[in-house]
Amino acid sequence: xxxxxxxxxxxxxxxxxxxxxxxxxxxxxxxxEIIDYHEMISAMSYTGLPTHYRHWSFGKAYERTHxxxxxxxxxxxxxxxxxxxxxxxxxxxxNQMYVHILTMxxxxxxxxxxxxxxxxxxxxxxxxxxxxxxxxxxxxxxxEDPSVGIEEVEAIIDACHAIKYQVPRYPGIKRSSHKQLxxxxxxxxxxxxxxxxxxxxxxKIPLERDxxxxxxxxxxxxxxxxxxxxxxxxxxxxSHYFIPQALTKIMNEGxxxxxxxxxxxxxxxxxxxxxxxxxxxxxxxxxxxxxVNPYHLGYNIFKKIEERGGFDACLLAREVHNDxxxxxxxxxxxxxxxxxxxxxxYKKSKDYVSVDETSDNEGWEKVRDSLIKSxxxxxxxxxxxxxxxxxxTLVLRHEHDGRDLDIPYARKVYDYIRDLWGDEVxxxxxxxxxxxxF
Amino acid sequence: MSxxxxxxxxxxxxxxxxxxxxxxxEKAIKESIKDxxxxxxxxxxxxxxxxxxxxxxxxxxxxxxGNNEKNQQVGSGGNHNVRRGQKVSKKRVEKxxxxxxxxxxxxxxxxxxxxLEELAEYLFSDLELPELEKKKFRYLSExxxxxxxxRFEGIRPRxxxxxxxxxxxxxxxxxxxxxxxxxxxxxxxxxxxNDLKYHYMKPTPKETTAAVVFFTMDVSGSMTTEKKxxxxxxxxxxxxxxxxxxxxxxxxxxxxxxxAKRVSEDEFFQRISVGGTMMSSALELExxxxxxxxxxxxWNIYTFYAxxxxxxxxxxxxxxxxxxxxxxxxxMVIYTEINEKRVHPEEDGDVENWASPSFxxxxxxxxxxxxxxxxxxxxxxxxxxxxxxxxxxWFTFKKIFGxxx
Numbered sequence: 104x105x106x107x108x109x110x111x112x113x114x115x116x117x118x119x120x121x122x123x124x125x126x127x128x129x130x131x132x133x134x135x136e137i138i139d140y141h142e143m144i145s146a147m148s149y150t151g152l153p154t155h156y157r158h159w160s161f162g163k164a165y166e167r168t169h170x171x172x173x174x175x176x177x178x179x180x181x182x183x184x185x186x187x188x189x190x191x192x193x194x195x196x197x198n199q200m201y202v203h204i205l206t207m208x209x210x211x212x213x214x215x216x217x218x219x220x221x222x223x224x225x226x227x228x229x230x231x232x233x234x235x236x237x238x239x240x241x242x243x244x245x246x247e248d249p250s251v252g253i254e255e256v257e258a259i260i261d262a263c264h265a266i267k268y269q270v271p272r273y274p275g276i277k278r279s280s281h282k283q284l285x286x287x288x289x290x291x292x293x294x295x296x297x298x299x300x301x302x303x304x305x306x307k308i309p310l311e312r313d314x315x316x317x318x319x320x321x322x323x324x325x326x327x328x329x330x331x332x333x334x335x336x337x338x339x340x341x342s343h344y345f346i347p348q349a350l351t352k353i354m355n356e357g358x359x360x361x362x363x364x365x366x367x368x369x370x371x372x373x374x375x376x377x378x379x380x381x382x383x384x385x386x387x388x389x390x391x392x393x394x395v396n397p398y399h400l401g402y403n404i405f406k407k408i409e410e411r412g413g414f415d416a417c418l419l420a421r422e423v424h425n426d427x428x429x430x431x432x433x434x435x436x437x438x439x440x441x442x443x444x445x446x447x448x449y450k451k452s453k454d455y456v457s458v459d460e461t462s463d464n465e466g467w468e469k470v471r472d473s474l475i476k477s478x479x480x481x482x483x484x485x486x487x488x489x490x491x492x493x494x495x496t497l498v499l500r501h502e503h504d505g506r507d508l509d510i511p512y513a514r515k516v517y518d519y520i521r522d523l524w525g526d527e528v529x530x531x532x533x534x535x536x537x538x539x540x541f
Numbered sequence: 542m543s544x545x546x547x548x549x550x551x552x553x554x555x556x557x558x559x560x561x562x563x564x565x566x567e568k569a570i571k572e573s574i575k576d577x578x579x580x581x582x583x584x585x586x587x588x589x590x591x592x593x594x595x596x597x598x599x600x601x602x603x604x605x606x607g608n609n610e611k612n613q614q615v616g617s618g619g620n621h622n623v624r625r626g627q628k629v630s631k632k633r634v635e636k637x638x639x640x641x642x643x644x645x646x647x648x649x650x651x652x653x654x655x656x657l658e659e660l661a662e663y664l665f666s667d668l669e670l671p672e673l674e675k676k677k678f679r680y681l682s683e684x685x686x687x688x689x690x691x692r693f694e695g696i697r698p699r700x701x702x703x704x705x706x707x708x709x710x711x712x713x714x715x716x717x718x719x720x721x722x723x724x725x726x727x728x729x730x731x732x733x734x735n736d737l738k739y740h741y742m743k744p745t746p747k748e749t750t751a752a753v754v755f756f757t758m759d760v761s762g763s764m765t766t767e768k769k770x771x772x773x774x775x776x777x778x779x780x781x782x783x784x785x786x787x788x789x790x791x792x793x794x795x796x797x798x799x800x801a802k803r804v805s806e807d808e809f810f811q812r813i814s815v816g817g818t819m820m821s822s823a824l825e826l827e828x829x830x831x832x833x834x835x836x837x838x839x840w841n842i843y844t845f846y847a848x849x850x851x852x853x854x855x856x857x858x859x860x861x862x863x864x865x866x867x868x869x870x871x872x873m874v875i876y877t878e879i880n881e882k883r884v885h886p887e888e889d890g891d892v893e894n895w896a897s898p899s900f901x902x903x904x905x906x907x908x909x910x911x912x913x914x915x916x917x918x919x920x921x922x923x924x925x926x927x928x929x930x931x932x933x934x935w936f937t938f939k940k941i942f943g944x945x946x
Contacts, residue, residue, distance in 0.1 A: 109545050109547070120543065133543045133544075135543060135545045135546070136548040137546065137548060144555075145554055145555040148555055157557055157558050159558050159562040159564075160558075160601055162561055162562030163562045163565075163601075165555045165558070165559055166562065265603055266604070268603065269604070393618075393629065394616045399617070442617055443617055443618035444615055444616070444617060445618050445623045446614065448608075448611070449608040449610070451608070451609065451610070455628050456630040457627060457629060458623055458625055458627045459613055459625065461618075461623050466625070470615060473613040473615050474615040477613065477614055477615055484604040484606060507606065507607050507612070508606065509607035509608075512603065512607075516604055535609075
């Protein structure tokens with residue numbers, strides 16, 4: 104540890120919490136774990152979850168993160184918090200006191216966000232750790248089971264990871280099984296007096312578009328055994344845990360930055376802490392040229408909200424919005440212009456990337472719309488189950504919104520889906536205006 | 542209330558997953574090897590030296606959007622004056638959007654640290670050495686001396702204290718039984734010369750395969766630094782490969798202009814000479830060395846010759862004849878021409894086409910070069926190889942040694 108004690112951390116934390124309460128924050132208690140650099144890299148690789156299941160992709164994440172820090176492309180890692188109750192956060196032993204002060208204030212913001220934002224209202228944070236722990240144990244046992252083994256486990260998880268974000272994008276809606284849906288529609292048909300359901304085919308599977316490919320496979324595949332279904336279900340459930348976070352990345356980070364700035368201001372830090380703190384803070388909220396830094400964008404929007412409606416308006420916004428509605432509501436011409444946002448794309452005919460729109464009077468709305476389309480889950484194509492034929496051929500369709508799929512990638516994912524499904528799979532999309540079938 | 546806990550982990554939780562990941566990138570490493578062996582810094586280093594090699598990441602495929610005009614990205618312009626239509630990047634849009642959920646496409650590159658020995662493992666695990674005819678060879682290594690039984694004669698260091706003591710105790714018991722010695726009288730019972738037993742070291746000949754490699758290079762003025770660099774990379778690879786396959790391997794470096802000279806490895810790569818080229822001088826020297834030191838019955842002999850193809854015409858016939866002799870007692874002779882003037886055929890051509898110069902080069906070619914004259918020699922034990930650029934080395938190598946992809 105570099106020049107500080109746990110006692111000092113506790114003393115600063117007391118002050119931070121008191122200020123947080125005065126601001127009206129309401130967070131889960133935070134358990135800080137003090138870990139070394141390698142444990143920090145580990146924690147980041149497993150997306151912070153202390154009990155995440157094992158898979159080589161996390162080993163890869165470790166190497167990549169380590170390479171980045173090793174090459175000096177990033178400073179030291181300092182912030183990692185988990186949406187659980189109590190929240191778990193990590194403090195890296197090698198960091199200095201002012202970094203911990205920033206981190207603890209920042210984490211208060213995150214934990215408050217987890218507890219109050221609507222996207223997280225169905226995440227059962229008190230169960231998160233236990234759930235992941237049980238899943239990790241299940242997978243560990245399978246790997247050690249001589250009749251299964253790591254190769255077979257990886258085959259399933261690799262395939263599941265390829266479609267892990269092909270789940271419904273609105274958190275907290277429970278999926279109905281085919282049986283339940285059939286009953287629902289049977290009743291609708293029975294009570295249908297205006298002939299709305301005359302054409303409805305009750306024998307089709309699925310009865311509605313199913314956006315949850317993993318769940319559909321668990322329910323209908325005829326080639327999977329029990330442990331394989333359980334594995335798929337583990338991946339599917341962990342996706343649900345990450346969905347709210349993916350929906351609120353910009354807000355969540357913006358809120359945490361806003362709060363750490365406010366809290367630290369009240370702390371009246373001595374210069375030896377305050378000066379390096381300001382430097383680090385500026386580093387965090389600097390714009391990334393050609394990209395969007397969620398810390399920078401989120402923080403600036405919250406600042407604007409506060410400027411116009413006071414801090415109470417901020418508290419309300421952090422509760423009711425997700426990134427999409429947040430940007431739609433608050434990102435206006437003035438802000439787009441201030442942030443100098445522009446949109447760009449690859450021009451096939453010219454083989455280079457050029458600017459499409461800038462944030463002037465004519466362009467800012469288009470820039471904003473492009474931004475909304477490219478953030479979080481919106482950057483992931485939507486694929487749904489259209490139908491399963493009698494011979495068990497699975498028909499998938501890409502909900503095309505103008506943006507074409509990357510075909511080589513889609514081809515690989517298609518292969519994975521076929522491996523999981525076990526029968527024929529058809530995948531339809533549109534490529535350069537023409538129907539394209541895999 | 543927050544709590545603080547110093548986390549003391551005993552296990553590195555990422556270890557197992559990193560090992561699994563490493564296995565996956567081994568394949569990727571093999572694919573990067575072409576770039577690595579063209580890097581001069583690895584040549585002539587010892588096996589423990591660590592090198593960092595860039596590896597393309599193992600991709601995790603997802604559905605992602607492709608590069609098209611509708612797939613617009615947004616960024617901050619900072620203080621720059623951004624205009625519509627302005628070209629911002631020559632490259633395609635990076636698919637990777639680092640911190641955003643799930644959308645990890647694009648090229649990921651990172652570095653892996655491995656030792657040269659590991660590199661050699663990767664390189665050669667899927668190659669098989671041709672003509673691995675086991676010579677009736679007996680090489681007596683240190684470990685081949687095994688203890689086997691005991692003898693009454695021997696040298697002090699091999700004295701078996703245990704056996705010696707056993708014999709003394711036996712003799713003592715016999716003496717007591719015979720009444721010639723009374724243990725109660727406090728009299729010493731000393732060792733006798735006949736008690737002494739020695740370990741017998743039997744020289745068990747352990748059959749091993751041994752190889753000697755002749756690296757022979759033309760160092761005359763026409764071999765430029767660039768060509769020597771190619772030769773060096775190429776020889777390095779050949780050496781690593783043979784070292785990997787044989788228990789014991791010796792290397793002889795011969796450099797030549799009009800005269801040949803046996804040199805050290807350092808001299809071999811550093812020697813700068815002026816003068817003409819007489820290939821036969823080197824081949825003669827090699828035969829002489831083989832005759833004195835490396836009998837073909839005991840050694841697997843490999844000859845790797847590298848030159849730029851410019852030999853004195855008067856020497857050609859002699860050189861070819863000597864190559865023919867060498868071919869008879871060598872496991873393999875490879876005549877390598879490093880000649881950037883020739884046009885290298887497509888890399889996916891079959892060996893026959895690939896090993897011959899292109900038609901363009903053919904037209905200019907005089908019939909009496911080593912390259913053309915050695916053509917009739919080509920068979921399983923004689924190969925001729927053309928290198929025009931360093932990055933062909935790995936490909937060439939795989940062709941010679943028949944890699945299974």
